[in-house]
Amino acid sequence: MLASTSGVIVSLMSGIDVSILEYLSRCDQCRDYIARISRGVDEPYMTVTRSLNKLIELRVVRVDDESSNEYKYxxxxxxxxxxxxxxxxxxxxDE
Structure with missing residues (x-):
């Protein structure tokens, strides 16, 4: 689960890009929402990935980068x- 200390994300679930969490932690509304999820206030049974997907409301444009097997979102x-x-x-x- 995500944990929040002084507004900074301190633990991650593998597979979630650190830069995304760092960016989200700078947004007060995002940080508050993540903290509520981690305390079980909102949707306690959702996985971290699903919670982030809901938070971000993935409207995704995928660009394949064949050289690195990664995608830009x-x-x-x-x-x-x-x-x-x-x-x-x-x-x-994936979820």
Whole structure:
């Protein structure tokens, strides 16, 4: 599960790109939502990946990068905050 200390994400589930969590932790609304999930206040039975997918509301444009076997995703949060286009493994969207 995700844990939040002083607004900083301190534990990760493997397969979730660290840069995404770092970016989300800078957004007060995102940070509060993640903290609520980690405390079991909202949707306690969702996995971390599903919780992040719900948070981000994956509206995904995938660009295959054949040389590295990675994909570029563009994320748009429900708060209208555009996350920078990031490189992440496809498994974040597997669930």
């Amino acid at each position: 563009h994320y748009l949060t429900p708060f209208g905050l555009e996350l920078a286009t990031m490189i992440t493994r496809s498994r974040i969207c």
